[in-house]
Amino acid sequence: MSQTTMKIAIKxxxxxxxxxxxxxxxxxxxxxxKIAAVLPAGQTPDGFAADRxxxxxxxxxxxxxxxxxxxxxxxxxxxxxxxxxGVTRLACPPDSDPxxxxxxLVERLVRRAQDAGLARVHPVGALTQGLAGExxxxxxxxxxxxxxxxxxxxxxxxxxxxxLRALQYAATFDFPVWCYPQNLSLARGGVAHDGEVAARLGxxxxxxVAETVAIAQIVELCRATGVRIHLTRLSSAAGVxxxxxxxxxxLPLSADVAVHHLHLTDEDxxxxxxxxxxxxxxxxxxxxxxxxxxxxxxxxxxxCSDHTPLADDERQVPFGEATPGVSAVELLLPLTLAWARExxxxxxxxxxxxxxxxxALLGVAGGDLGAGAPADVVLFDPEATWTADADTLVSxxxxxxxxxxxxxxxxxxxxxxxxxxxxxxx
Amino acid sequence: MLxxxxxDAEAQVAELAAKIRPDLxxxxxxxxxxxxxxxxxxxxxxxLGIDAPVGMIDVSFYRDDFGEKGLHPQVKPTSIPxxxxxxxxxxxxxxxxxxxxxxxxxxxxxDYGRPxxxxxxxxxxxxxxxxPIAAQYCVWDVELDDGEELILEKDEGGTLSxxxxxx
Amino acid sequence: xxxLLSTPxxxxxxxxxxxxxxxxxLSTEGLPRQTITHILDTAKSFLEVSDRDVKKVPLLRGKSxxxxxxxxxxxxxxxxxxxxxxxxxxxxxxxxxxxxxxxxETLLDTIDNLCSMHADMFVVRHATSGAPFLIAEHxxxxxxxxxxxxxxxxxxxxxxxxxxxxxxxxxxxxxDFAGLTVAIxxxxxxSRVARSDIHALRALGCGEIRAVxxxxxxxxxxxxxxxxxxxNLEEGLKDCDVVIMLRLQNERMxxxxxxxxxxxxxxxxxxxxxxxxxxxxxxxxxxxxxxRGIEIDSAVADGPQAVILxxxxxxxxxxxxxxSILAGN
Numbered sequence: 001m002s003q004t005t006m007k008i009a010i011k012x013x014x015x016x017x018x019x020x021x022x023x024x025x026x027x028x029x030x031x032x033x034k035i036a037a038v039l040p041a042g043q044t045p046d047g048f049a050a051d052r053x054x055x056x057x058x059x060x061x062x063x064x065x066x067x068x069x070x071x072x073x074x075x076x077x078x079x080x081x082x083x084x085x086g087v088t089r090l091a092c093p094p095d096s097d098p099x100x101x102x103x104x105l106v107e108r109l110v111r112r113a114q115d116a117g118l119a120r121v122h123p124v125g126a127l128t129q130g131l132a133g134e135x136x137x138x139x140x141x142x143x144x145x146x147x148x149x150x151x152x153x154x155x156x157x158x159x160x161x162x163x164l165r166a167l168q169y170a171a172t173f174d175f176p177v178w179c180y181p182q183n184l185s186l187a188r189g190g191v192a193h194d195g196e197v198a199a200r201l202g203x204x205x206x207x208x209v210a211e212t213v214a215i216a217q218i219v220e221l222c223r224a225t226g227v228r229i230h231l232t233r234l235s236s237a238a239g240v241x242x243x244x245x246x247x248x249x250x251l252p253l254s255a256d257v258a259v260h261h262l263h264l265t266d267e268d269x270x271x272x273x274x275x276x277x278x279x280x281x282x283x284x285x286x287x288x289x290x291x292x293x294x295x296x297x298x299x300x301x302x303x304c305s306d307h308t309p310l311a312d313d314e315r316q317v318p319f320g321e322a323t324p325g326v327s328a329v330e331l332l333l334p335l336t337l338a339w340a341r342e343x344x345x346x347x348x349x350x351x352x353x354x355x356x357x358x359x360a361l362l363g364v365a366g367g368d369l370g371a372g373a374p375a376d377v378v379l380f381d382p383e384a385t386w387t388a389d390a391d392t393l394v395s396x397x398x399x400x401x402x403x404x405x406x407x408x409x410x411x412x413x414x415x416x417x418x419x420x421x422x423x424x425x426x
Numbered sequence: 427m428l429x430x431x432x433x434d435a436e437a438q439v440a441e442l443a444a445k446i447r448p449d450l451x452x453x454x455x456x457x458x459x460x461x462x463x464x465x466x467x468x469x470x471x472x473x474l475g476i477d478a479p480v481g482m483i484d485v486s487f488y489r490d491d492f493g494e495k496g497l498h499p500q501v502k503p504t505s506i507p508x509x510x511x512x513x514x515x516x517x518x519x520x521x522x523x524x525x526x527x528x529x530x531x532x533x534x535x536x537d538y539g540r541p542x543x544x545x546x547x548x549x550x551x552x553x554x555x556x557x558p559i560a561a562q563y564c565v566w567d568v569e570l571d572d573g574e575e576l577i578l579e580k581d582e583g584g585t586l587s588x589x590x591x592x593x
Numbered sequence: 594x595x596x597l598l599s600t601p602x603x604x605x606x607x608x609x610x611x612x613x614x615x616x617x618x619l620s621t622e623g624l625p626r627q628t629i630t631h632i633l634d635t636a637k638s639f640l641e642v643s644d645r646d647v648k649k650v651p652l653l654r655g656k657s658x659x660x661x662x663x664x665x666x667x668x669x670x671x672x673x674x675x676x677x678x679x680x681x682x683x684x685x686x687x688x689x690x691x692x693x694x695x696x697x698e699t700l701l702d703t704i705d706n707l708c709s710m711h712a713d714m715f716v717v718r719h720a721t722s723g724a725p726f727l728i729a730e731h732x733x734x735x736x737x738x739x740x741x742x743x744x745x746x747x748x749x750x751x752x753x754x755x756x757x758x759x760x761x762x763x764x765x766x767x768x769d770f771a772g773l774t775v776a777i778x779x780x781x782x783x784s785r786v787a788r789s790d791i792h793a794l795r796a797l798g799c800g801e802i803r804a805v806x807x808x809x810x811x812x813x814x815x816x817x818x819x820x821x822x823x824x825n826l827e828e829g830l831k832d833c834d835v836v837i838m839l840r841l842q843n844e845r846m847x848x849x850x851x852x853x854x855x856x857x858x859x860x861x862x863x864x865x866x867x868x869x870x871x872x873x874x875x876x877x878x879x880x881x882x883x884x885r886g887i888e889i890d891s892a893v894a895d896g897p898q899a900v901i902l903x904x905x906x907x908x909x910x911x912x913x914x915x916x917s918i919l920a921g922n
Contacts, residue, residue: 199812200622202722202750202788207813271606271619272723316701316731318721320748484638487650487917496921497652499631503641537647 006051007031008418012041013056013379017063017369018352028061030375033418037371052420056379059412062351063367064088064119064376066358068256069232070307070329071096072121074396075109078309078329079118081395083422085330086378086411087119087305089359089366094126095153101126101137106145118421120376122148122362124178127166133157136169143175148362149230151178154279156185164221171227176363178230179218181239181255182280186210191320193235193283197266203320206281208236215242222251230361231255233306235280237290244299254361255299257291258306259332262339264288264401274315274322275401278306295353296345302358303339305332309397327397331388333380334409335402375418384410432588433566435578438549439466439586441565443473446516446547450474454514457481459531460502462520462578465586466549470518481506481515488530510539516563520578522548525559550576607729614922617729617742618915620751621793629796633761635914636907642679643909652917653682656713660686661703662745663719668882669745672905673716673754676912680920682714700724701731708732714741714920722748741919743912749783754915755880756789758908760797762900763835765907766876770794776803776829776871778861779839779888780810786880787839795819805829806861809850826861833871838863838879841888854887864890868898876900 008030015026015038022038029036029045037045067090072078082090092109094100100109106123113121125147129135139150150170157163170177187210192198194205215231219242222229234240234257243255264282276282294300308325315322328335333354340350356367365374386392388402414422455478458467467480482505486498517531528546535541547563552570570576575591608619615628642650658677662670670686677684689703698706704715717725725744732740746752767773775794781787781804794802795818804815805823815822823829830836846854863877877889877899885891893899 194813196814196817199814200788200818202748202785204749205813272726274723274727313699316699316727318700318719318724318727318747320721320723487638487642487652492652492921497635497918501635501638503638505641533651537649538645 005032006418007036007048008375008415008420009044009048009050009053010056010061010377010379011053013059013061015061015369016348016351018348019063019356019368020370021348022369023348026061028369028377030377030415030418033375035369035371035373035375038369054379054413058381058383060378060380060382062086062378062380063355063369064378064414064416065333065354066302066362066366067091067307067329067332068302068304068358068361069093069258070305071309071325073309075112076116076118077394077396078307079113079116079121080422081307081309081393082119082329083414083416084394084411084424085305086333086380086414087329088376088378088414088416089120089122089362089364090329091122091124091148091362093153094124094151095131095155099126099131100124100142100147101129101131103138103141103145106142106147110146117416117419119416120366122146122364124148125150127152127170127177128157128162131155133159134162136166139170139175140173143173148364149176149178151232152180154180154182160217164225167221167225167227171225174228176228176230178232179214180233181211181214181218181231182206183210183214183217186213190281191277192269193266193281195266195284197269201269201272203269208238208283211236211239211280212242215239215246219246219251219253222246222253226252228252229254233258233261233280234291234294234300235261235283235287237287240290240294240299244294247299254301256302256304256358257295257300258326259303259328259335259339260306260326260401261288261291262295262303263335268401269319272319273401274317274319275326275399275403277319277322277324278326279324292339292343295339296343296349301353301361303332303336303353304358305329307395308399309395310399311396312398315399325399326401327393327395327399330393330395331400331402331407333378333411334407337380337382337409338407375415377415378411379413380409381412382409384408384412386410432590435549435586435588438565439469440473442547442549442563443470445563445565446470447474449545450476451514454478454516455481455508456516456518457483457506457531457535458518459527460484463518465578465580466520467518469586470547479507481508483531483534485527485530485534488534490526490530504534506535506538510535510541512539513541515541515544516547517544518547520549521576522546522551522559522561522564523554525555525557528559529557549578552576607726607733610922615918616922617725617744618753618919619725619729619742619744621753621756621789621796622751624793624796626796626798629757629760629793632757632911632914632918633764635918636757636761636910639679639910639913639917640907642913643906649679649681651681653677653680653920656682656920657711658682658684658714658716658916659707659712660684660745661689661707661715661717662687663689663700663717663724664746666718666746669718672908673743673745673912676909676916677716679909680913680917682916700727704728704731705735708737708740712740714743714916716743716745717747718745719747722750724748743915743919746785748785749788750785751789752785752880753789754908754912755786756793757915758904758911759786759790759837759878759880760793761907761911762876762878762904765903766900767834770797770799772800773834774801774803774832775799775835775837776805776823776833777837777839778805778826778829778863780841780845781806781815781839782810782812783842783845784839787837790837791818791820803829803833807851810845826863826867827870830867830870833875836863836868836871836875836877838877838889840880840882841884846887858887862886862888862890863893865892865896868893878904881905
């Protein structure tokens, strides 16, 4: 019997499915790669004979996590890391090498990801050729191969006119455009938040205005073109306020935050810890509080990993020379639930920001445990404690500022399309 | 262990001065090793009526135990305010023990020039030498346990006295 | 359930050992007052050594000091070289700005290589803030606990021996720091000297620290470091005891941060007339090399209140003190 046709029962767990307003002890039944039913304990769908039963006592049973940004160098190892972190679906930014600016590249990525049979991959296409910010990429062709949105990743479109035209072209086909809200001219040369810590350590600063100026510009371009805009990786309180105001005006605008920005501030740079070198930079405790608040109230629609695995030798350089980025796909789920606990946010809200909300943004299935939905499911042990280190992380990138820190909560099993693609071995 | 009371250091200074006096020449100068030896040299200069100012040496930069013990927490500037070249010097210290401090002081003096002769004057000699060094002038041969230390103290009025400490 | 994530461990400065001893000199930030005082006291003794015929003590005999200048600075390198040689150390100058990095060798590869040549101390100058910290942490991680690192200037971050020699100079002329007003004038944003001075002045209990310069040359949030900010030189100089002029790098005068050198001199250059606003016995310092007619008028630079050449002399003694204390710890 192939795994896809296997009937699986997940029993005794606490099912949290924000899309259907469920947070209760339930048993979950899977057949033909889809959710067959979610029932109270003791009930079984008519004629369902489980080929395999997973005991989820003491565990959370969640929709698979939908990650809006994970970079996948080497593909398979990072997809294994994704499912080890409970991520069943992810958007891959176009700043790969080479950039995702040709339909063939997208087609190959999608096919290889399907062959791997791990997390589902939704490429974000390049907005401009080579991400150079000048000539438009073949957006319609890229979309036909599966691109869910278009973006410059973290690179600039130098000419505002070029940006306007790119947005107009995307709007023609109602393609969403994802913008990294950082004015690269104002951020030029900067490596850390332009605040007390940068002043003390002599690190060139990235001011908050680099973010607010960019958001203000994008908001107006959004208003002018009507294009659906998603702002990737907010970092500041002022940025959150601008997004909140723009949404209140009814603009088709959304935004997300990277999970490390919910926990860290520029104080965590300590004495030049280059594991805290991220883009956008970690800012102050007040900024972190606003990001947390924005995620809780839905101003920020999703929390993502912004997974950027780096080779160890890319960290053997001083802070300012280090490649920015964090290997985070395995910590996205536990760190988001840690935020919910600390901030007193309902578990269902936190799960929504990881599952159904980003799925809706991508316009794909997922984040859904309703009958007939693809059986992308995570079993998560909320009490398990573990240490994030070279032995426990699956990703090839060990570049996380949480390295060596104790993490509460861990994925124990992940199913994609009804197939058990990850089961923790203890 | 010393059973009897410690001798009067002031009386010993007078006694040491008396021993040195016959050998004084016009160009004799005193060099004291910080801190006890420096006080002692000042007193000897007064008693002996030497014109030349007293030189003071802190041997911290010349010690041979730097590798084990590191730099002394309180280093005083060495000051030799006279021409060393061709001069008769009397190196003054409070206690002579292993001889290593004397060795370090000799090395430092030679970085200032080549004296005609260097003598060594101490109040106390407690034996235990680890180098071929001897004092020309000494008024008290004393035996101490390994863990004991003889300390010269100076009160506010400038009076010198002995105290017994532990190493 | 305890959430360990919310309480990150407080990072300890890698320059101090567990017992508080100075293992490396990376920054004046976090240096205890008594450590700074010990360095300055020791430097005073070394100053005397420099007056002798034989300007050398045998303290570091047999030790190898590697001058690693990833950024060229003949002047600073020479002062460290003289200091190490006066301590009888063997000094090896590596012009790494040209050799290894050009061949693609990483910073830490270079360090590993030199460790195999039995280095005892690295004196490091690097264009990137934090590079000496990376080296110190690498040495600790690879078990080389006997090797010392002295930061000879990293990016805009720190130049701790310059900071300490400035403190030596101020103490030499002014004694106690408590009642002093010290003005630091010029390009503080890009100045590692200013940062090192500010931390050291605070540790020594300086009465008032002022930063004077145009907004393009002052970092944000300077007040958080206990500094009073002035944008007007006349106001900033009023009743000062010490004026530290900073060098204005040529590349700052190209119009992006300042319109021109001459406008800068008019507004922020130290002239005899402006110096009169400071206390009559105020001293004028400069880390060198000076740009006469840009940040400082020649009449001030060569005038009776300038102590700039003394700073150079004191600098050798301070570096001897730092090296000998580190080597002994």
